[in-house]
Structure formats: structure tokens, C-alpha cells
Amino acid sequence: MAELRYREALNAALREELERDERVLLMGEDIGVFGGAFKVTDGLLEEFGERRVRDTPISENTIVGIGVGAAMSGLRPVVELMTVNFALLAFDQIVNSAAHIRYMFGGQVTVPLTIRMPQGAGHQLGPTHSHCLEAMFLHVPGLLVAVPATPADAKGLLKTAIRDENPVIFIEHESLYGMKGEVDDDKEATVDFGHARIAREGADVTIVGISRMALTAERAAETLAKEHGVEAEVIDPRTLRPLDLATILTSVQKTNRCVIVEEGWPHGGVGANFAALIAEHAFDDLDAPVARVSGADVPMPYSKPLEDIAFPHEPQIVEAALATLGQRPAAIPGAR
Amino acid sequence: MAELRYREALNAALREELERDERVLLMGEDIGVFGGAFKVTDGLLEEFGERRVRDTPISENTIVGIGVGAAMSGLRPVVELMTVNFALLAFDQIVNSAAHIRYMFGGQVTVPLTIRMPQGAGHQLGPTHSHCLEAMFLHVPGLLVAVPATPADAKGLLKTAIRDENPVIFIEHESLYGMKGEVDDDKEATVDFGHARIAREGADVTIVGISRMALTAERAAETLAKEHGVEAEVIDPRTLRPLDLATILTSVQKTNRCVIVEEGWPHGGVGANFAALIAEHAFDDLDAPVARVSGADVPMPYSKPLEDIAFPHEPQIVEAALATLGQRPAAIPGAR
Amino acid sequence: MPPQSEPDVAAGTPEQTRASASPQPASRAALPEPEVAREWLQMMTLIRRFEERAGEMYARAKVGGFLHLSIGEEATIVGSTRALTETDYLVSTYRSHGYALARGTEPERVMAELFGRVGGCCGGHGGSMHMFDIERRFMGGYGIVGGNLPIATGIALASDYAQTDEVTLCTFGDGASNQGTFGETLNLAALWRLPVVFVVINNQFGMGTSLERHSAVTDLQRKGESLGVPGTRCDGMDVADTHAVIAEAVERVRADRRPVLVEAVTYRFRGHSMADPEEYRSKEEVARWRERDPLPVFGALLEGEGVIDAHDRKEIDREAVDRVDRAVEFAEDSPFPAAESLYEDVYVLDEQVRGTYH
């Protein structure tokens, strides 16, 4: 084990997979000479050269499309989109090509492509630069979606993503790059997709946190225990496709209450999807409706005080959890 | 009143608004000389000329962006995207520009832009040409989303969309263009956004159908009544933003059971969103979990028998409704 | 016509296009060996008869969806595909039956795909717009206009990465040259010196919109210059000229590792798809182009040159018709996919995964 930052864990995963498999190459805007907008690819150009670490022009849709073509012909490209916001320019290649090609062509080819991108608010980047779009990717059959919340998962899931035969949307979080944590330094250690992480055990209420919100949920759980005597079970699904629904359902069967926490917009969000799935599979176990805590239903404002109330923090999670226990009025999604 | 096809109703709405307001102009691929891929704009070039009815090159992202700029400077552009599938190329301009500009610039401008596009399966167009993406548009604050299911709504809602100050995603259905119905020929008659249509009254179960599925739901309701003695209330929300949640809740408080029917993919779909909203607002009224009937979680296959089982038909709706009444095993979403 | 490595003329004007859009006399490219010339005629004939039959099958509702025929464009198809080696890659658009056939996919499997049967080259998942044959390195059939350019360039990247001398040929239409991916991809291919030949099939229309109404520069061979991709043009109605120009481009790209753009000037005799009243063009214009129908023109040329005689021509046509008959029989006999297969091939399922994919 070694203590690494989330950023370093990703860098290590990329380095190890580049060493392990000659078919792996990296493409993206400013990932080489600049070392990556968030320095995730720092040093890799120097180590692996221009053939395998490629700076691209600013052409998101085409970069993803080239990754698809390269993946179809046997390579294992890892495309970095500088942030999720720019992925909106590449939705055609992501959906119509990456996600559908294998099915469309009757299984004649696979598209082992990994598309990495950080998302999230908290840095006052304003409306065009603060999206969380996991709900949109989750919607599309053919894609796998990973949302690592810790350095260990960042490394282990990225290695799995690169080795997986399916196209993977790998969603990092801008606010986590500096976060430190224990990371397995065994080059063969990976973290499986579809295995949720139980971050904290508890019998009173289940809190499912997506990406960074898994950590915020853990802190909220501590507050719930200390200040309210409520023991929350905190689950980080790690991947949204495949989804480890079983672990969530087992927990809800125990707690009979559930709160889903996500940073993105509430309508058609991940929380809505989980709420529907949980109700369908465990309706009689629920003592209260599945509660959702989400980002506010607005473009992300630049001004600090507005941004602060536009995505979830511990208090909203605590309130929502207490509400499922009848100790507070029911919350409506959308941070405030 | 006059009997018109869905296509003709849309054509009439465009003609009337072009006559009524000099600021209205149409842009899109093959909407002029060709008359529109689905002939919705037939005859309008001849009637209003090239200044107001503009054929564009195949450049979806830019066509939408030009619509945004024109709307910001006082025009009321109606952009046609030949089908929703190609809207994936324009997601950046739809989200980062159309939806967010008013907020981002502190309310200094409005973007009264209407973006029309047909969607839906049923014509064996295969994976790249059969998407239903209303759930993705629904997710984005700043957009309004209309999903007309009848000729009357097609005309009335389109006129409202063009007159509204907000950007509107106007989703038509390829399979409905030929459908006939009574349409108000009063040039000032419009259909308000946020007013659901109760297509059929009933006290046993509420069925909410999106776009074409509102009609399929009506037929399923007839079967439920005739063959099972079950009286279903069928609701067509007409617009997904704004949403007439009140009408849906009132119905659910009466029936205590609800089925949501959509043609798109199940994960992160409209059904999940409604299921979450209904549970949050009417949990104690629900005798069964809100059931979802949706398209299959696969890219749409070309082959007829596969396509047929990949989107919902009456039987799945009937089964799901009976399941909420405990007369069948609970359904899992995804047509089969 | 040698590729121009540098621009030498002014940007095209609508007038110039109308010129290039009106039929030109077949150029004087030398004929290949008799056996090769005969094979070209056989393949052009097979494609023509196949698509005519596909149209009939569509009318009889045996084929669904959109059906985009390339009748009139056979010389472009055969001339370009015959410029490739077996290990080169081919990427085309939704107008792709002919490319699959020319690349060697059995007519049976192409027709079965149109019928939506398991015997189809994509098992019925793709249909007319999405043909694919990995063994023939025919890398698809794509429904999104402009969406195939980056994919073809990614395939070329893989060839370059593996240091092979494979070349990828990517066809797309005049209308597709206005799509953002065109500029993005050509710039990147030039910058990275990738072995890809871009062939813009200028059939004068993007659906119902004529070239000069959708593209400011109508001299399409020049549309890559500002992107660092030199261009050239061939007479897409003349299989020999098309082959000569594209073969030269392919070998040049193989040697120089630099992309080239080739404009193939041709014409679509049928509607854009089966649902097209064709009000955007005059019967006369179509008639003028039909005088240059690549099939009879090339057949007559070969007969004139004594490569084949009248009887051979009839034979070639009969063989094509027979083959298409067999393709239809095969398609008819091939079963529809089973309902249980609906979810097959969405994902490569992997033991390590516990969670639910769907």
C-alpha cells in the first residue's frame, strides 16, 4: 500500500497499463507537453513518447471518434476530455458510435475505449464549466459508467476500465484530485465494476452517494451519529453501469429508509433512477419514500455564495436522512 | 374545427406564426426546396420565401448556435433538426448556449428559440436513427420540453413554443405524422404548457403516457376495461417542462396506482423521474410501486421482429397495470 | 490527373460547379488487363442488379427502414475499392450496399441484412445503413452524416501505430463536407500524418439540396487545402479514371503517410432514399447524366476495344441476375432473429462483473 493523491493514483493506473499493454495509448487536449489540465497525465509523455501519449487539437467529437476507430481495430485508447462539459460536443460519437457499434454490427467488433473526464462544481467555474452529467451517460445502453470517489477506486477502476472490452465513461471529480488515500501498489490489483463499496455500516438509514457525494455522505453520517444518534449505512456504488443494486437493496431491506445523494441536476437524475429501482424491488421494505438530495435545478452560478447553495453539503443530507425517519419535513430535491 | 393530420397541424402552426410575427423564421436541413424530410414544412418556402424559410448545410451544432444568436438579437427562430438522433451533435449549443445563456448573463437576454425534431422507433431505422431522448432534455434546467401526441396538441403547443420567451425542445413523433384529428383552426388558439391532458377518466389505475405512448396507453385502457373490468385514467402530460405534476398527483390520490409509459430507455428515463416525484409527493397514496413500461435497454435493432419487442405496445401496458392491482407479477421496465 | 500538392486555382464558384455538375466526356485513362476490366464490369453489373432488386424488395415490404441506392455511382464504388489491397480498410456511409459487395461480402449476406435476417452480415441488427464485414476489412456503413470520418481516421491511426503499410479509404458525400467532423478530422489526419484517403462522393446533392446551395466552395477537391490536405478530382462516372486517380492517391498516401482528398464527380440516378419525390431537380438534368450511365458506357467501351463481345456482356448480366436471385432466396430462407437475442451484443459480458448491466 502507498499513500497517493487521487490524481497520482490515476497517473499510476495509466502508467501501469501503458507498461502492461502495448495496445494502450492516450489522446487528449494538452495531456502531453502541458501534462494535463489537471496534471493527471504528468510525466507520461516524457516516459512513453509521442506515439503513445498524444496531444490533440481542440476537436472533442473527432477525438472520441478516432478513439472509437482505433479501438475497433485492436488498440485500447484512453481519451481524456478536459472536462465533462466539453463531452457535450462529443455526444454523437459517444452514443451513436462508441455505445452502439458493437450491437449495430452484430457483434463483429468490440470498442474497448475509455473516455476519461472530470466533472463537478465547487471552483466557481460558472454555468458552462460545472456540469455533472452522469445521468445522461447512465441513460445510454452500451456504455459503462464509473464514478470513483477515492484514490484507491480511481486507480483500481481505471485499470479495470482500460482492460474492459466495452466503452467506459470514466468520470473523475475536479475537487478530488488533491485528495490523499491508501492505494494498492500491486500492478495487478484492480477494482471490479459492479461492486458497491460500503463506506460505513449502519442500521437506521441507507445513504447512497455518487462520486464526491459518497464522501460528503460519510461526513453527514458522522454528524447523524454524533448529533442525532442515527446510524447511517453509506454506500458508494462505484459504477452506475453495471450497477450493484443487490448491495443497495440488501441495505434498504435492513434500514427501510434510503437517501440518494448526487451533485447533478434533479430531474431525470441518478437519484430518480435509483428511487424508481428501489421502489420496484423493495417497495414493502420502505417506511418512507426514497429521498433525493441533488444539485439545484439551475445552471451553476459563478458567485461563491450562490454556488455553495447550488450543490449538496452535509446539512442537506442530514436533513433528508432525518426526514426519512420522520424527524423533519420531507425534503424536496435541489440543494438550497 | 378542421380535421388535419399531425403533420398538417404542425405545418398550419408554422404558417400561422410566420404570418403573425415577422420575427419568426425557419431554418433546417432540406426544409425548403425538399419541403422537409417528413414534409412538415411543405409549401412554406414557396409562400414565405428564402429569407424566412432557410435550407441549411448539414451542420447541426452550428444551426442551433445560429438560432441561439438570432434569438438573442430579437428574432424567433424555429430550427428543425431532421431527427432527434442528430441533436446529439448539437448538445453543446443546446445545453451550454440555449439553456444557460439567460442565466449566465444575468437575465440581460432571452433565447426565444424553438428546436423541433421528430423521434421514435417503428420504421426499422436501426440503432443510429431510432432514439427517444426526452429524458436527456428533461434533465437540463433552462429548457422547456414539449411532447405532443395529437394533431390538436401538435398545433397548439407549437404555437405556444414559438411565442414563449424560453428555449423549447419540441419533440414530434415520426409515427404520428400521418395521424388525423380534430384541430382548432382559430389562429389565436394555443395549448398552454404545463397543462396535462386527461385522455380518459378512470378510478382504478393511473397511466401516464409520453408522446406516442399516450395513445398506446389509451388503447391499453380500452382493453383493460373490456377484458379486465379495470378503469384506467390515462394522462398525457403534453410538456415535461413545465410539468403538470398536480394533475398526475390528483389522479394517483384517486387510483392509488400508477404506470408510466415511455418509448425511450429505462435507466434515467422519464418514468424514473415521475416515479420519484410521485413517491415523494404521494407515497402514502400508493398501494403499489409506480410501475414503468419503457423501451428496451438496447440500441434499437433494425430487424422487424426485434424492433417490435424493443418498444412498448398495449400488452406490456396492460400487464403492468394489472400488476399494480396485484393481478400479475410485477413488471420490470424494458419492453419484451 | 495527378494530385495537386498545392492550391493553384481560386475557390470554386456556383458557376464552376454547375460546370462540374454537368456531364463531362469520359477521360482517357488507359484500360487495365482484360481480365481486370471484365471483373470491373461484372462487379458494377452485380451492384446495379442487386440494388434494383433491393428496391423491388423494398416495394414489396421485404426490406424496411431507409434504403439509399447508389445506382449511377457504381463506377465510383468499383474504381475506388479496386484501388485497395486486401489488407487496406474501407469505411463508407449509409449508402453502402455496393461497397460491401465490391469488397467481397456475399450478396446473400447483404440481402439477408436488408431482410433483417440472422444470415445478414450484421445479423439483422444494422440494416441497409449499417453494413459491416470485419473479414473483408469493410469497416462499415454509418448512418450519421460525417460521423464516419473520425472513425476511419482512428482505424488509420491503428495501422500507423502498428507500423503496417495499410491505408484506410473513407467515402462520404458532398453534403458531409459541411459537417464539423470534416474540418476536425482532416486537420488531425494531416497533423498526425495518418494514412487515410478521403473520397468525397460529389453526386451533386445532399438530399434535396444541390451543391451550390449547401457549400460556399463548390470545387470540393480544394476543400481540404485550408486543412493541410491536398486534393484532386476524378470522373466518378468513369471507372478507369476513378481507379487511376484513386489508386495513385492510395499509393501516394501509403508512401508519404499524408492524407489526400479525392473528389469523385458522379450522380445519383435514383431518389435520395426510396421516399423522395425528386422535385428538386429536372427530368432533363437526370436524363443528361443518364447518357453517361457508367454501366452501358463501360460495357460498350470494353466491347469496342474488343475486350469482350456482345455475348459476354449478356453473360455478365445474366450471371449478376442469377446471383441476385440466389441472394434473395438465401435471404428469404434465413430466419428472423429470435426474441431471446434482443439483448445479445449490447455488452461484452465479463465474469468479473457482479452488478447488473441492464
Add this chain to the structure above:
Amino acid sequence: MPPQSEPDVAAGTPEQTRASASPQPASRAALPEPEVAREWLQMMTLIRRFEERAGEMYARAKVGGFLHLSIGEEATIVGSTRALTETDYLVSTYRSHGYALARGTEPERVMAELFGRVGGCCGGHGGSMHMFDIERRFMGGYGIVGGNLPIATGIALASDYAQTDEVTLCTFGDGASNQGTFGETLNLAALWRLPVVFVVINNQFGMGTSLERHSAVTDLQRKGESLGVPGTRCDGMDVADTHAVIAEAVERVRADRRPVLVEAVTYRFRGHSMADPEEYRSKEEVARWRERDPLPVFGALLEGEGVIDAHDRKEIDREAVDRVDRAVEFAEDSPFPAAESLYEDVYVLDEQVRGTYH
């Protein structure tokens, strides 16, 4: 330098770029009236002092998010905006403080926007990347590279539709010229003959990627030719040359109703944004360009020509610094938006609507 209506040179090569990328002697564009020249210097000085201060405020955490400074590009900003009339429209990128100031937005309101206060030109919703001032017809500040080109063209469409003689000027970077919207938009603007002047600010880098590493054609003035948009170039370090070339382009577009592309060759002295170690370029390269710093060079020129004297230069600088002081004071005093305003301006709420928007 008159606009070239037709290409006359070969596509740029990396070598050529390095030439254009290395500082050139200021050209000999004639100086304007003394009062005009003085105002140019005043505005360039105000922009410089404003951005230096903004940088300090960022270091002191008064300003958040990204902060893209255009220090070094002031001649490009003033030369281009001064070529516009009051009724013309201006669209720029996320590097937009200077454009707002040059267009007349009070420094107070620009600084308050950086501080995220209600007094900001966008009420604190937009921040550094998203400035906007409808009254000055400064139509934004856009954070998505290449996303502003279609919007500017849509504005030009509205002007054309209303048959006014307004022109829209759209600036974007060398890196943005690789984005799909560049090709799509220039083609459409040329096809529809829209009154828009595209100004590519060639500051030699897209973030840390130098021009020849991101664009196959580095002679950017020619990048619109294949799209039907003639190009020209100006010395973006020389406000007089920039103004002369862009003013000619603006008037030409106003008269001909045809878009033009202008390449402004300049250099960014600071990092791409505040978080940029600048390992991608040498201190020497930066130093060479700093010798041509548009501010002292133009100041000295005016002094040399006797338009102003040394005392005036000091005065102009002092005035700028005072104005920036006042801007910071205003920003400090302006309140933060109230929590209740979070949902304001997402939608134009309309009586007719019963349903819930959120």
C-alpha cells in the same frame, strides 16, 4: 495590408509559422488623429492595469474560478473594437475582460462580476469567462472554445434579416480554429453572405499546445479559403496596424455582405490562466515578444511623434490606476447575490403556465 480576396500563397508550414510567431517590426500604418491615438493608449493602459489588478485580486482570493488574462493582447483588443460603430456587435471568448472594457462597460461592473457581486455586469452569474453587456452590444464572453462562432453568426443573421448595416465581429483563438464549428460556421456565413468579421487571435498557443502542434495549416489567415471566406492578417502587437486592417475588413463586410477572416498575430505574456506553470515555452521566447509589448511601444511612438509628452504618459497611467482603484472599491462594496436569487433568470416565467418549471 489589404484583404486578399483570393489565396496567393501556399499553405503555411511549421517553419513559416515560427516566422510569423517570432516578433516582427511594427508596420507603418498611419497614426489617427491625436485625440483618437490618445484614447487608444488610454484604453490599452486601462485594460493592462485592470487585468494586473484582477490577477492580484485572484491571488487574494477575491476572484475565483479561472482567470484568463489578455496581457500582451491589448493592441489586438483596442485595434479591433475601435473598428466598430456603436451599433455593431462584438462577441469574444472567455478571455474577455478587455473586450468588455474597450466596448465601454464600466470597470466597476467588470470587476464586480469577477468578485461575484450583484453589481457585476452579469449579477455574479457569469464570472470572468462570461462577461456580457447588452447596452454596449457586447454579446459575450463564452466559455466553450468554438461555441461563440455560430452565436456571432446568428447575431449577424438578425442584422441581415432586419436589413440594417450592422456588422458583428467575432474573436476566437488559434486553437479554436480546429473546432468543428469553425468550418461549419464559416461555410454557412459565406453561403448566406452574412455580415460577420471573424478575427482569429493567433497568440501562438492553445493552452500549452503551440500553433504548429495543433493546426496542420499554420498560416491562419488562409484557414477560411476552403470555406469561401477570404483572409488577411494584421500585426496584433501594433494597434494602428490592427485597426487599419480590421477597419478595412469591417467596412468591406458592411458593403459586400460577405464574411472575412482576419488573423491578428499577437502573444499572451501571462500563462493561459492563473494556473499555468508555462513549461511549454522558453523564457527567451517570452522575452523576445515582450520587447514588442504594445503598451510601451505605442506610448513611445506617440511621444516620439509629439502626440503626447512624458507627463501625459504618466497622467494616462495614473488615471488608469485610479479608475481601477475605484473599480475594486465598487466591487468590494457591492453585495453578494442573496440566496433567494438562486433560481432567478433560469426561465422567463409566464402567467399562462400552470405546471412547475423546476
